[in-house]
Amino acid sequence: MTTINGVPINFDESWDTGIGGGLWTTGRAMGRYFDQNVSAVIANIESLVQVKGGRLAAIELGAGNGFLSVCLMALLQGHQHLVEVLNVTDLSDHLGLITKTVLANSHVWSKLKVLAPDHGKEEIYEGNLEGSTTVQVQAHEWGTTDGSEKKYDQQKESGQKGKVLMQMRSTWCLKVVGVAVGWVELLYIEWVAWGASYLLAPQPSVRDRLLAPHLQIWRAWFDRSMAIVARRAASRQDTLYLEDRRKRTTTATEEAE
Numbered sequence: 001m002t003t004i005n006g007v008p009i010n011f012d013e014s015w016d017t018g019i020g021g022g023l024w025t026t027g028r029a030m031g032r033y034f035d036q037n038v039s040a041v042i043a044n045i046e047s048l049v050q051v052k053g054g055r056l057a058a059i060e061l062g063a064g065n066g067f068l069s070v071c072l073m074a075l076l077q078g079h080q081h082l083v084e085v086l087n088v089t090d091l092s093d094h095l096g097l098i099t100k101t102v103l104a105n106s107h108v109w110s111k112l113k114v115l116a117p118d119h120g121k122e123e124i125y126e127g128n129l130e131g132s133t134t135v136q137v138q139a140h141e142w143g144t145t146d147g148s149e150k151k152y153d154q155q156k157e158s159g160q161k162g163k164v165l166m167q168m169r170s171t172w173c174l175k176v177v178g179v180a181v182g183w184v185e186l187l188y189i190e191w192v193a194w195g196a197s198y199l200l201a202p203q204p205s206v207r208d209r210l211l212a213p214h215l216q217i218w219r220a221w222f223d224r225s226m227a228i229v230a231r232r233a234a235s236r237q238d239t240l241y242l243e244d245r246r247k248r249t250t251t252a253t254e255e256a257e
Contacts, residue, residue, distance in 0.1 A: 004035045007074035010104040011067050017097045020064025020090060030068055034075045041075060045082050055084035061140065063088045066098035073108040073133055080110075080132030089140035092117040098137050109135045 002009040014021040034041060048056055060069050069088045076082060088098055099114050112125040115138035
């Protein structure tokens with residue numbers, strides 16, 4: 001069992017569901033970041049609430065098993081007034097697993113709506129944390145304009161405040177490359193929360209103050225990434241040197257014979 005902000009998270013993997021059914025190293029890194037940086041994440045979200053003048057709505061794309069959305073809600077314990085709606089989305093074959101994860105953590109939300117694909121039946125469950133986030137689980141295929149995306153656009157056009165798009169997964173290519181994956185997750189969620197604050201900042205001086213700490217994070221990430229690349233390059237050079245030396249030794253031995 002994992003805990004975020006002192007709140008227990010109930011979670012089971014199911015790789016049989018598909019690529020998102022298990023907990024990847026990136027997901028673990030994000031969970032650790034949430035737990036170790038509660039105040040910083042909450043401060044970023046609070047700044048968005050102040051700028052927008054109302055509770056926020058968030059969406060996770062490619063939620064897989066729903067683990068990170070549950071972690072976010074656990075992080076907001078004591079500050080549940082900040083996020084009104086959390087849309088947890090993925091391909092339709094992952095909705096059952098997401099729903100299972102969210103239901104197993106009813107202590108971090110107030111209401112759960114599960115929207116069946118193709119405008120089917122809507123299932124509603126009551127959580128145990130009154131006045132907190134309403135979770136909506138629904139299918140959403142990346143790169144397409146389906147009903148959920150249209151609904152999101154309509155809500156923005158109707159004047160509802162506090163909409164922020166939060167994609168809490170690092171890209172597949174970064175996962176494959178494996179360069180400082182934990183830092184990538186850290187920077188990604190921080191960038192999303194900070195980016196809106198920076199773009200909406202009323203004065204350049206405010207933007208400068210917002211930018212400074214993130215430049216430090218980027219510099220640390222870059223330095224760490226370059227160190228990893230350098231170590232791998234050095235290791236590769238050592239391997240090539242040893243292989244070349246072995247070939248030379250073998251050739252010399254054969255010629256001597």
